[in-house]
Amino acid sequence: MRPRGPGSARAALLSAVVLMAAAFVLSSNGPSRPPGNLSSNARVLSRRRSLRTLAASTCNEFGSLACPSSTASGEITTDDCRLDDGSFVDLVQFQGAAGQTVTIDMTSNAFDTYLFLLDPSPAVVATNDDFGGTTNSRITFTLPTSGTWTIGATSLQANQVGTYTLTLQCAAGPATTPTPTPIVAPPAPTATPIAGPCTANATTLCLNNGRFRVQATYSTAAGQSGPGMAVTRTTDTGVFWFFSANNIEVIVKVVNACTFTAAPRYWVFAGGLTNVSVELTVTDTRTGTVRTYRNPQNTPFAPVQDTNAFATCP
Numbered sequence: 001m002r003p004r005g006p007g008s009a010r011a012a013l014l015s016a017v018v019l020m021a022a023a024f025v026l027s028s029n030g031p032s033r034p035p036g037n038l039s040s041n042a043r044v045l046s047r048r049r050s051l052r053t054l055a056a057s058t059c060n061e062f063g064s065l066a067c068p069s070s071t072a073s074g075e076i077t078t079d080d081c082r083l084d085d086g087s088f089v090d091l092v093q094f095q096g097a098a099g100q101t102v103t104i105d106m107t108s109n110a111f112d113t114y115l116f117l118l119d120p121s122p123a124v125v126a127t128n129d130d131f132g133g134t135t136n137s138r139i140t141f142t143l144p145t146s147g148t149w150t151i152g153a154t155s156l157q158a159n160q161v162g163t164y165t166l167t168l169q170c171a172a173g174p175a176t177t178p179t180p181t182p183i184v185a186p187p188a189p190t191a192t193p194i195a196g197p198c199t200a201n202a203t204t205l206c207l208n209n210g211r212f213r214v215q216a217t218y219s220t221a222a223g224q225s226g227p228g229m230a231v232t233r234t235t236d237t238g239v240f241w242f243f244s245a246n247n248i249e250v251i252v253k254v255v256n257a258c259t260f261t262a263a264p265r266y267w268v269f270a271g272g273l274t275n276v277s278v279e280l281t282v283t284d285t286r287t288g289t290v291r292t293y294r295n296p297q298n299t300p301f302a303p304v305q306d307t308n309a310f311a312t313c314p
């Protein structure tokens with residue numbers, strides 16, 4: 001939610017005050033520092049944009065990290081690559097496999113750390129400032145795709161330098177259960193299997209048994225824009241974040257209501273926690289049918305309860 005402008009409700013202002021108070025209480029548990037300095041979405045976006053333009057090869061001082069576990073010591077210096085906000089950054093790559101859950105820790109006694117994770121495209125898919133009541137950082141993330149992933153190790157504040165330690169740990173994806181050999185060959189399936197070509201990735205949800213592709217884009221009144229970052233919650237439900245991974249903006253589900261004999265349909269329900277411009281696109285990958293839902297700029301996201309979304313049963 002990004003309350004802005006005179007149209008913002010008093011409730012939004014109140015909730016912002018409550019959030020700031022909560023942030024202060026949380027940060028007061030760790031080493032002292034001015035709270036909430038990176039709460040500005042604009043600053044996070046600026047960092048994300050500038051990170052994308054940096055080349056890992058020229059901003060990397062100690063090679064790569066490797067699964068299943070590795071540690072490296074680095075130093076933020078004034079010779080390092082620099083983000084738009086004036087902070088220095090080291091980029092380090094690792095090879096990740098789809099389904100792996102990686103945990104990245106950055107610790108420093110010299111400065112308040114900040115971590116980014118970029119996917120192979122490269123786009124920022126996760127960030128973290130503080131973890132565990134300290135000013136150190138941790139990202140835990142399940143990789144949706146295989147390839148070369150990049151860690152951005154930087155400081156919360158501009159012009160910070162000093163040594164730090166970076167640790168990568170990788171947990172294997174869910175084990176593949178071997179298929180038992182049937183004693184008697186199973187009968188041929190009578191129903192056509194639903195196996196849509198939806199492929200989940202950092203910006204794509206595949207809902208309702210992978211049949212419906214759901215993507216989101218956003219833009220702000222200040223001209224910031226990009227894809228929503230997708231996080232699957234259940235087989236039918238997922239969420240998108242725009243500005244940081246801990247700040248959910250839209251939740252969406254696709255429900256099979258094909259047993260409703262009066263009007264068999266797939267339903268699309270969505271809720272937003274935002275007032276920026278959003279375009280939500282839902283595609284039935286089995287039929288190619290597309291439904292688009294738009295939220296105008298500076299408008300509280302209205303509930304979507306489309307019980308007529310897809311007349312494409314079964």
Ligand SMILES: [Ca+2]
Pocket residue numbers: 061074075076077080089090
């Ligand atoms: Ca460095």
Ligand SMILES: [Ca+2]
Pocket residue numbers: 112113114128129130131134135136137156
């Ligand atoms: Ca930090």
